Amino acid sequence: MANKEKQAENKEKIGIGAWLALIVLILVLSGAFRTAEGPIKVLDFTNLAGSFGQIGDTGANLIGKGGTGAKDGFMAGFNLIPAVMFFCGLLGVFEQLGAFKASDILFRPLLRPLLGIPGKCGIAFISSFTGSDVAAVMTRELYEDGEITDDERTIFVAYQYAGSACINNTITGGAPLVAICPVALGPCIVIMFVCKLIGANIVRLILRAKRGKA
Template sequence: MQGKETQSTQISWVSYAAFLFAIVFFSGVFASAKDWTQVLDFSVLNGAYGKITGEAGKIFTFRGTGGGGARDGFMFSLELMPPVIFALGVIAVVDGLGGLRVAQKLMTPLLKPLLGIPGVCGLALIANLQSTDAGAGMIKELVERGEITDNERTIFATYQISASATVTNYFSSGVALFGFITVPILLPLVMMFFFKILGANMVRFYIKAMQKRETVNTIGVGK
């Protein structure tokens, strides 16, 4: 009882403000802003690498072209490090202010029936809208801290890997198809979310079926 009271007293208006900020920050709401509000967006602050102009006006990143093997893999890993480190740093601040406890409290009633995962995964779920790497890094952090189980990690990983960085990729790469599609622009986006949830629940029910089978086998051996 004392533990519950201590946890509840740690959730203040600052905790709710931190949680709200994290939702806005990782959601991409201000990704296309042209004024100072763009600093409230994760992808904007994450930035981009400079470009190198080569022969015939070709533009490359620091990785260049034609790479392969371990060396190119190392250069690729350098691209992944900034968003992951940056995202985990932001989450550490939000957690210190009680934002993750607010996520646990508010989002568990939604995520438990929808995906079978606790509400503490909420911010990672939102981060997955913009960045594959940031969402994955957050889940790793939650597992190491014991906030979610291995089975919950498997379910959420299934959700994340399908159409990862959904909003960012759809409104950047997908924009090339907007002039050709014959359905409302938001419909493919809705379908992607539908199949992300469907895939996660398929894995969720598979895990439950395996657990039930193991329980039956254990009882059978015991008899």
């Protein structure tokens, strides 16, 4: 009875503001406005995070050009810190606006049958298409807050890091291959998405089989 009252209370708190916050957050993380022009480009997380030290058309930045070895890897990781810190602050704002509660309702019918994870993973699920670092931060916070179990975290991580950030990496890293690829960009991304789902569900079956033996 207490659980039903608590669920009813949570549902009452989800108003139009929470749904609007969820829509804005999904747009910000989806990458839909990454190449937009004008003020609307602020609806993209990459544009909000900004860039640092670019030099003309060479694209050189804090990481530099032509680096190898441990130093290059350290600078690449160091370059992610400002964006991750900014994203943690952004998450705090949208959490207070009720975006996470709305995402639980919206994504529960999708994520529970597809991956066996709760709807609260929905925002991380969307962000994983364009950035693995942001999705990783969200997944860790969901686990530490007790929103997902260890098995659910394992399944979700298996989904995320196979073909990590498939949309962003396909468009950027795979751009030279697009011209010679006999298949359009859209079907390539769909194939990667399906394979990610298959891989995550294989892990899901393995974990279920282990629980059965235990």
